[in-house]
Amino acid sequence: MKPLSVLLVMCSIFVSMSVSAGSVAERVSVAQKHFDEMLQKTPNKNVVAIAFFTNDMSLDRIQNVLKGSPLEVKGFHHGTQSYSGGYTFKPGETVDEAVQNYRQSHMFFLQKRMEIDDGLLQVESDKGLRRAVETHRKESVQMKKDFDETGLRIVGVELAGKVRNINSFKEKHGFVRVIEVRNTAKPQSAILPQSSKLKGEIR
């Protein structure tokens, strides 16, 4: 390996470490400050916000928590260090319907991934690519096992309502780590929880 290449690889590791250190804490801090300001100045303003959790939790549990809440549920987020995603409610979709559809989609695409990986292993000859596909497939298998054992675990829920009502939700439920007001109509990257029950964590 040439000296310049070594330097560039070291730089990329250094930069990567610099970026990951503190960025989550900073984001949590900024979100908290922003929400607290809104609570003070415009408590009756209607907003869409994401309640991110301290630890991931089962979809069943959050489904029960949300029953009877005056807030409108807009979507869910799932996520680990290895993968993230979510589900946005269709217009008029109830929480119970969304939970069922979310599960179905999650399993459907996991199954699809495994089929695609199997197909690639049949037609691709490049050794590096094959190794990567095999690892990718193992992740899918582990994710499916996680799903079978612990269900779909989520890291946040999107809520619509008055700022003060969203704050009440946070105060009532100790599992909420931070409220981040959404500034786009599309899902943002998740603030990942501090711990996860999933075994499929591949860092």
Add this chain to the structure above:
Amino acid sequence: MKYLFRLFVIVCLFGNVGAYANLAEGTVSCTSTTSSGNEFVPSYGKIIIDEDSFSRYYIQYMYWDNYERLLWLNTLGSSTFEPDVTFYDYDGEAYGGEQFNYWTSNLPSPYVDTPFIDQDGEKVITIGSAEAVKITHGKVYHTITRMTDGGGSSSWVKLIAQRGRQYPTGCFSTWCSFGCEDEDEDNSLNNFFTLPFQDHFEAPGCQRYNWLWNITSRRDC
């Protein structure tokens, strides 16, 4: 030793300076001393576009085969990456409309992209990475999403690898990811068409491609 470490830090940080934002146009400068070429385009990809009883969807795979392919993304701490899936809509018959409902990805800090400025005639649906510096070679990445019906039963598809930057650094929202701008008129240095419309790949369907630094070879699945 201290001197060498300081020099190392300066070299790394120097590779990250040069960003200024042209927020009105949704772009930033991406000047880099360590890399200025196309070291962000996946060397391999696969796209499957189809529908089930629930909706239309796509599944996209990406793979970088060695670290040189990722130099630009990996040496700029605030880099972002957006693998766009674009549907031909100049005839109003796009297969895909917009992202909706379920989505997932193993890209670092993924988000659903909101097009800054809609381009007439094209429907762009993207799951981007807000922390592209963490993308590694030798790993398969995927972006998966459901999408609305764009109005047509089939349409051409274009795949674009787009590099960008967080602005301000540390913000992971789609509104903080700006595409890079450069001197050439068509901005082709920052938006590589790994599968152009001219190839006439039609959705629904499946394609694989290898990007060989300056040319794409593609084939059916």
